[in-house]
Amino acid sequence: MNKIKLDELKSISSKIRIGIVESIAAAGSGHPGGSLSCADILTYLYFEEMNVKPEDPKWDARDRFVLSKGHAAPALYSTLANRGFFPVSDLITLRKIDSYLQGHPDMKGTPGVDMSTGSLGLGISAACGMALAGKISGKDYRVYTVVGDGESEEGQVWEAAMFASHYKLDNLCVIVDLNGLQIDGPVTEVMNPMPHDKKLEGFGFNVITIDGHDFEQIEAAFAEARKCKGKPTAIIAKTVKGKGVSFMEDQVGWHGQAPKGEQTEQALAELSANANI
């Protein structure tokens, strides 16, 4: 990846993180930690990897994305807005009555949201359904889904993994946002779902482990996923919860609370410095 492209992606992801912080701060509630951890993955997906048309969000041939860890909705919304699906200025309506930006993704109301999610474990199954439908219809779109590491404690995630492998859904790419923390503490202490790589390999996946904040590694992983035929790919993305905001990084307390006042200012100042704006 050349430096210009890398800098551009870094700038975009910082803008996306700004949208995350601003929208959650305006809402007074939400999930900044897990939104910030997957922001770089979403940036790469929507600005490099996925074939989408912001002006035609329901374009039949588009690649699909399912945010299985639906509580990271602010990350998806900020990504979609920055990609041109709807105005960035609408992000601050997040979680407000009558806003089309619900607390968790709503495919009926939000342009670009391909599946309603929020209840953990359900999104990856829906992504499997989309991938299977592509196979049935002979369409060559790809399906991407981001699953949380805490989310992987849900049994349905493994039902879906079994399904994806059984039906050889090589058009499906599951990204595990391995930020290591869930509401009640470190995932290894609450209910250890590790090791994801060995488990998913056992379930028949092509598994790639990367640093989920390194765009070169993200790019290489998605390229490898495309090449893999006959089985689904899982990208284990090691991430930092709260990434990009110093006082939120790796802090379990920032899973589900909004920054206030000076906290918001500090967060935005840090992110703006990275966005070169």
Add this chain to the structure above:
Amino acid sequence: MAEKIATREAYSKALVALADKYDFVVLDADLSAATKTGAFKKAHPDRFFNCGIAEGNMMSVAAGIATTGKSVIASTFAMFAAGRAFEQIRNSIGYPHLNVKIGATHAGITVGEDGATHQCNEDIATMRTIPGMTIINPADAVEAMAAVEAALNIDGPVYMRFGRAPVETLFDSDYKFEVGKGVKLADGNDVTIVATGITVAMALEARKMLESDGISARVINIHTIKPIDREIIIDAAASTGAIVTAEEHNIIGGLGSAVAEVVCESKPVPVVRVGVEDKFGRSGSVSAMLEAYGITPANIAAKAKLAVSLKKA
């Protein structure tokens, strides 16, 4: 009497018969021999997908397929659809109002010998609470086949309730089925029996019993429990002044509740409910089960008399 046919058998026939006319795929969860989707699998192997014993995943997979514009029929026992996979149906299918038709077989106590764990008496109740869900509970094979085609023509989720046990065929082939419209099968002045599914035939028998006791009973078949035909129920309440409901389901949350809600809010008259009286099922033959749980023409007639007496009180 015509040959008895289980509504699950009719469901199976409908899937095969409608395969060329409608673009849909069928999912099952390792029960295709029992739900009878196996016939569709045999006829259209490229449109049938076994999801294994993982009903929650199946419902969300169905939702994902439906987002691409394809209709999906997802089939398993009522217990594992409306019970186990309730949340997937609510959040993945109901909330985005997707075109998934749930073919739930083995509903109610006429599952028989398998016993309580497999006898779902709660499915109408849980499905009824999902906004936008259509619920169809056919009374016989003709209605079951019509229900499947009607469901495929509905834009949104549909829960279709089928039984395991063979039942008498009540309707002939030119029977007109309209979603959301109750059917007055017989008129009467003193009481109305509102029935659904296998109790419709019982209601007609109960009517004869009441007739010999000098009571004139109207019989209404409610095949669509949601959206319910308010008009036909309010008219029955106004004209006959008393109602008895009959269903193979818990009396809490099912047809009885749905009818009582309409009657209480619009035309209050006595409503007496026949059904499973808030108990779990158990093992037993179909006839023994119906007798043990009071889902019989005789009990419907007795409860109709009770409803009439309450009217006079």
